[in-house]
Structures are given as C-alpha cells and as structure tokens.
Amino acid sequence: MVYMKQPKGFEDSLHPHHVCHLRKAIYGLHQAPRQWYTTFSNYLLKLVFQHSKSDPSLLTLCTGTSKIFLLVYVDGILVTGNDEAAITVFLNKLHNTFALKHLGDANHFLGIKIQKHQDTYFLSQYTYASSIIQQSKLTHCNSAANPSCTKLPTDVPIDPNLDDPSLYRKLTGALQYLTITRPDIAYAVNNLSQHMHDPQPIHLHLLKKLLRYIKGTSHFGLPISKSDLCLRTYSDADWASNPVTRKSTSGYCSFLGNTLVSWVVKKQSTVSRSSTESEYRALAAATADTIWLKRLLADFHIDHNHYVELHCDNTSAIALANNPVFHARTKHIEIDYRFLRENLNNNHIRLLPIKTVDQLVDLLMKPLSTPRFKMLRDKLTIIPDPFVCGGY
Structure with a gap:
C-alpha cells in the first residue's frame, strides 16, 4: 500500500492530518518521475556528486583517483567507475536510503541488451x-x-x-x-x-x-571496442529531397575511435536555395553535436584538446567555411556561417574533403542499392551478434 500527504489546496478541513491511500500505482501520477528524480539527485548531490553539464541524467563523483559515473533514467540506474571498492560502499549507502534492487553486472538497460567479451561490448x-x-x-x-x-x-x-x-x-x-x-x-x-x-x-x-x-x-547491433579516443565526424545533406515541401535532409554521424557513438537524420526546418546551403546547414548541426560530444568526454575526465576531423563531400561548402570574407549571398545563413567559422578559427574542428563514394552518411539520408547499403552498413560497424555467430 502507498500513502501520500494531502495535496496543497485540497486538504480536508475536518481531517487535515490524514493521508491519502493511493489506489493507483505511483507511476500513474504525472509528477511522480520528476519528484523521484529530484529526491534521488538531491541525495547524490549531498554525497558530493556533480551534475553533468552536457547530460542531466549523468552524475559524476571524483575523489582523488577514484571515479564513479551514474546514469539514471526514471527508476533505471547504471553505475560504473574505476574503483570497485568505492562503488560497493556507494551502493551500500543507496540501499540504506532507498529500496533498490542490485541486479549485478549490466546485461539489460532500458530494453538494450549488453553483452561483454573481454574489452568488447555489444549492444542490441x-x-x-x-x-x-x-x-x-x-x-x-x-x-x-x-x-x-x-x-x-x-x-x-x-x-x-x-x-x-x-x-x-x-x-x-x-x-x-x-x-x-x-x-x-x-x-x-x-x-x-x-x-x-x-x-x-x-x-x-x-x-x-x-x-x-x-x-x-x-x-544486429553495435559493438563498442577498445580503441583510441579521437573523435571524427561525417556530415552530408540531401538537397530538396522532400518532393512536397522541397526541404533538404541533414545527416551526420560521429565515431569515437572505432565506435559509432552518435548519428542523426533530420529534415531541415527551412528550404535551402542551393545544395551548398543545405550542406552548410548540415555542417553547422554536425559541429554543434561534435562540441557537445567533446563536453561529454570532459565529464568523463577525457581531454580532447585537438581538433575534430569533420568530413564533408561538398567542396563548395568547405570553401565557404574557410573563406574569411562574409558575402551578401550568405546573409540568410549568417548564424550558421559565423558559428562554423568561429569553431574553425578556434581549432575545435577541421574540415576535410571526402569522396562521395566514401561518404558514410549516405546510409542515413537516402535509399540505396543493396550492395552499397551493405557496404556502408559494415563501415558504420552495424554487425550481427558475434555471440550468435560463434564469438569474436
């Protein structure tokens, strides 16, 4: 049975100190997840955890050489770190305060199956x-x-x-x-x-x-393998691809080493008057996502001080981004223009040309022939479950 205080403004004048007996589960209340998150995060803040500046569901604790990372989504909690003893002490504190169930090593989280083999994970x-x-x-x-x-x-x-x-x-x-x-x-x-x-x-x-x-x-699913921690991003756009509105489609994906960590396919909000403009808007969106990934890496105490390679197959968009002179013909995309230029000048990104045949983002933006689709799928590291196929 679950009880709660009488809501403010709806107290019973005859029984002001009575409580309500809930007939529905707590999940039936719209404010329940928010109240749970507030209560849980406030408790973690008292334990000197810090909110991530990039992801509100991520909290970190760094004391000396010990690091603990906690990811929370409603009542699903994922804890990891580099100090097993510190994690055990932290979990004991949680059990003494909240009614939680320890499920051991992560194998399922939010419907995603997590399989581990040595230094490699597989998500499906x-x-x-x-x-x-x-x-x-x-x-x-x-x-x-x-x-x-x-x-x-x-x-x-x-x-x-x-x-x-x-x-x-x-x-x-x-x-x-x-x-x-x-x-x-x-x-x-x-x-x-x-x-x-x-x-x-x-x-x-x-x-x-x-x-x-x-x-x-x-x-099929995505592998996470141990490799270098260098970011690289691929960006592309399909100009006027929507036959009704003639809006373009933006697509970009980012790799951390050999692992695909981020991808987006989205119809642009405005109509582009040229393929260069649509490609430039996609570059600006990819740059924003890349900067966010660098901030997220900083929350994990990973310094990524060098520039990120941003690959694009449109030479006109690359030339426009590297041109320090602002033209009147680009006035309607001035914000994207200045945003991309600023990150180029600050060495946050570096634009590199790529052949259209090597553009990985094509798989995210347009229908492809089966041979090319399978080739790009392999390059994006979308593979069958290796445990089903006999192991790594």
Whole structure:
C-alpha cells in the first residue's frame, strides 16, 4: 500500500492530518518521475556528486583517483567507475536510503541488451525487435535485404495485416526506439514518421518492407571496442529531397575511435536555395553535436584538446567555411556561417574533403542499392551478434 500527504489546496478541513491511500500505482501520477528524480539527485548531490553539464541524467563523483559515473533514467540506474571498492560502499549507502534492487553486472538497460567479451561490448535490441515483428503479425514472413526502396512500385498490394492507420502509427513509433542501436534503419523510420497523420498504401508497403528487413536482421547491433579516443565526424545533406515541401535532409554521424557513438537524420526546418546551403546547414548541426560530444568526454575526465576531423563531400561548402570574407549571398545563413567559422578559427574542428563514394552518411539520408547499403552498413560497424555467430 502507498500513502501520500494531502495535496496543497485540497486538504480536508475536518481531517487535515490524514493521508491519502493511493489506489493507483505511483507511476500513474504525472509528477511522480520528476519528484523521484529530484529526491534521488538531491541525495547524490549531498554525497558530493556533480551534475553533468552536457547530460542531466549523468552524475559524476571524483575523489582523488577514484571515479564513479551514474546514469539514471526514471527508476533505471547504471553505475560504473574505476574503483570497485568505492562503488560497493556507494551502493551500500543507496540501499540504506532507498529500496533498490542490485541486479549485478549490466546485461539489460532500458530494453538494450549488453553483452561483454573481454574489452568488447555489444549492444542490441533483439527482444524488442522481435516484439515489434509479433505485433505486426509478420513472424513467418520472408526477410528483406534492404529496408528501403530505390524505386517505388506503381501498383501496391494492400496487406490486411497492416491496413489499419492506428497500427501504422503504433509500429512506426515503436521503430523509433529501435534506432538507438540500429542506425541502418534510421532513414526508413524517418521517412515513415513523416506520414503518420495520413498513411497511404505506399507507406504501408514501405513499412512492411522495413519490418521484413528487421525480421532478418533482428540480431544486429553495435559493438563498442577498445580503441583510441579521437573523435571524427561525417556530415552530408540531401538537397530538396522532400518532393512536397522541397526541404533538404541533414545527416551526420560521429565515431569515437572505432565506435559509432552518435548519428542523426533530420529534415531541415527551412528550404535551402542551393545544395551548398543545405550542406552548410548540415555542417553547422554536425559541429554543434561534435562540441557537445567533446563536453561529454570532459565529464568523463577525457581531454580532447585537438581538433575534430569533420568530413564533408561538398567542396563548395568547405570553401565557404574557410573563406574569411562574409558575402551578401550568405546573409540568410549568417548564424550558421559565423558559428562554423568561429569553431574553425578556434581549432575545435577541421574540415576535410571526402569522396562521395566514401561518404558514410549516405546510409542515413537516402535509399540505396543493396550492395552499397551493405557496404556502408559494415563501415558504420552495424554487425550481427558475434555471440550468435560463434564469438569474436
């Protein structure tokens, strides 16, 4: 049973000292997660933890050579550090204050399966992906090698299992969470999400193909391997890719050593008048994400003082960024222009040209042929579960 004080403004005048007996679980209250986070974080602050300046869900404790990092998401808590004895003492303090359950080494967190082998981790969402396939009633369908179509069919057959618009919205919303460990489906999910208000038969056809692709690759995920701690970023844009609004699509991804740590595919908020402008806006967005990653590394006490290599395949955008003269024709993108120039001058980033054939971000922004899609998927380190395939 759960009890709580009478809410302010709704006290019973006849029984002002009575408490309320909750008939619903505490999670039924809208303010419950916020109150829990406030209570828990205030307790950690008393233990000399510090809030991360980059991520409000990350708290750090550094005392001498001992470092503890804590990640909290509602009632899910992940603790790590370099001193096992200090972590044990900290966990004992938590158990004495809160009713927590210690689940041992991390193997599942927020639906993400975490597998460890020596110095390598593997993140996947096999169970979550399988549940989506079951909801769509496609457990016995044939798998597809590509999540997108380079050429849309003229005559689309209607699938009775997916002809409900509410099911389309439910599955598409669920697929958005799957992109946490599956950037290879980011473009397809982004495209489907833009038609949730009024899905047409062609969108239902694309959803089914994406689900068939997930059916055959549900055991795919992202490896985290031990390597150098140098950031490098790839940025690209698909100019006027939306046939209705003619807005461009931005895409960028960042690697920390050999590990893919960040990726974004997003439709730009304004219409670009040239491919150079759309590429420049994507560069500015990638730069902002890169600066955030450097600040996040600083919270882990990792100094990344040298510049970050930012790869772009548009020579005009690179020339514009390196040109110190501000032209009137770039006045409408002045903020992005000055932001990128400032980070270039401060040696936070360094723009490097890259061939279009080597541009990794193409997988995040446009439908590709199956051979090229698989090649870029391998370069983005999206691989099958190595434990299923016989180990590393």
